[in-house]
Amino acid sequence: xxxxxxxxxxxxxxxxxxxxxxxxxxxxxxxxxxxxxxxxxxxxxxxxxxxxxxxxxxxxxxxxxxxxxxxxxxxxxxxxxxxxxxxxxxxxxxxxxxxxxxxxxxxxxxxxxxxxxxxxxxxxxxxxxxxxxxxxxxxxxxxxxxxxxxxxxxxxxxxxxxxxxxxxxxxx
Amino acid sequence: xxxxxxxxxxxxxxxxxxxxxxxxxxxxxxxxxxxxxxxxxxxxxxxxxxxxxxxxxxxxxxxxxxxxxxxxxxxxxxxxxxxxxxxxxxxxxxxxxxxxxxxxxxxxxxxxxxxxxxxxxxxxxxxxxxxxxxxxxxxxxxxxxxxxxxxxxxxxxxxxxxxxxxxxxxxxxxxxxxxxxxxx
Numbered sequence: 001x002x003x004x005x006x007x008x009x010x011x012x013x014x015x016x017x018x019x020x021x022x023x024x025x026x027x028x029x030x031x032x033x034x035x036x037x038x039x040x041x042x043x044x045x046x047x048x049x050x051x052x053x054x055x056x057x058x059x060x061x062x063x064x065x066x067x068x069x070x071x072x073x074x075x076x077x078x079x080x081x082x083x084x085x086x087x088x089x090x091x092x093x094x095x096x097x098x099x100x101x102x103x104x105x106x107x108x109x110x111x112x113x114x115x116x117x118x119x120x121x122x123x124x125x126x127x128x129x130x131x132x133x134x135x136x137x138x139x140x141x142x143x144x145x146x147x148x149x150x151x152x153x154x155x156x157x158x159x160x161x162x163x164x165x166x167x168x169x170x171x172x
Numbered sequence: 173x174x175x176x177x178x179x180x181x182x183x184x185x186x187x188x189x190x191x192x193x194x195x196x197x198x199x200x201x202x203x204x205x206x207x208x209x210x211x212x213x214x215x216x217x218x219x220x221x222x223x224x225x226x227x228x229x230x231x232x233x234x235x236x237x238x239x240x241x242x243x244x245x246x247x248x249x250x251x252x253x254x255x256x257x258x259x260x261x262x263x264x265x266x267x268x269x270x271x272x273x274x275x276x277x278x279x280x281x282x283x284x285x286x287x288x289x290x291x292x293x294x295x296x297x298x299x300x301x302x303x304x305x306x307x308x309x310x311x312x313x314x315x316x317x318x319x320x321x322x323x324x325x326x327x328x329x330x331x332x333x334x335x336x337x338x339x340x341x342x343x344x345x346x347x348x349x350x351x352x353x354x355x356x
Binding site: 012014015016017018021022023024025026029041042044045046047048049050051052053054055056058059060062063066067071074077078081082083084085086087088089091092102103104106107108109110111112113114115116117118119120121122123124126127129130131132135136137139140141142143144147148157158160161162164165166168169172 | 189199225227228229230231232233234236237238239240243248255256258260262265266269270273274280284285286287288289290291292293294297298299300301302304305316317321322323324325326327329334335336338342343345346347349350
């Protein structure tokens, strides 16, 4: 897949998502399910790489691009990540008042909820790939608990998971 | 107070955009401190408007927020320079991390480590979904929130509907079924 086509696919995903990983279902649908240029494991690795690096969330798109088409793909991913950001400028200019209307706000919130549902649905196949035994179940469970109940930085969580994996590999 | 120039503004975004861990909220808090409180380059009202609109701008909210406040300070060239400054170094880091994690996949020792990292990534996604839903459960409209999440989940998982269709339906349902009397 060339970088321009990849850019358009990833842009479609970022343009239709409103928060962090909500672009993931679209990416998975296009690149894993239909085009077969990415595997679930690569997608999962991309999520880990994106969340381990500091900086804006949504950086996993860069990693997805890299898996599909190397450095040109990573550039396509980066462009797809930043392109929608500039849409805020006409919004700031003209649409400030409209977001106050109850129906518009309600529609925005509903889209956010639908995005959460989609995110859960796309977690299912990734979990089948990654969560395969009591050890990985425990890692997933502890991760959820730490993210929800502490203010721990994502980087430390990923580092702790890597350490746990390292200790387990030693123990074998 | 020093005047806002392209170089000074971009260097703030370079530092905060690439060194802040933990995603959107800490970054937004750091930018508020630098641009509103410490330098007075932005009024609290401009900041609040960008904060609200970033949430309804597609894509990564924090990048839209950066583009919005940088535009308010220095126009289009400010927005472009700041978004580039905030994303390029971390994008390079993501590629390097991808290479490391990808190279590990075939080594049995390293793949045990990788499987733990991937399991943590699944946890991240579950927590992320919950954090999207949680603010809306506090309102009286919680049955609507639960229904929307459940229907979207099933429409995608069981019926295999395309995400764009699910989001479109979500928007339509939200527009028509809006929590009565709520002013928030």
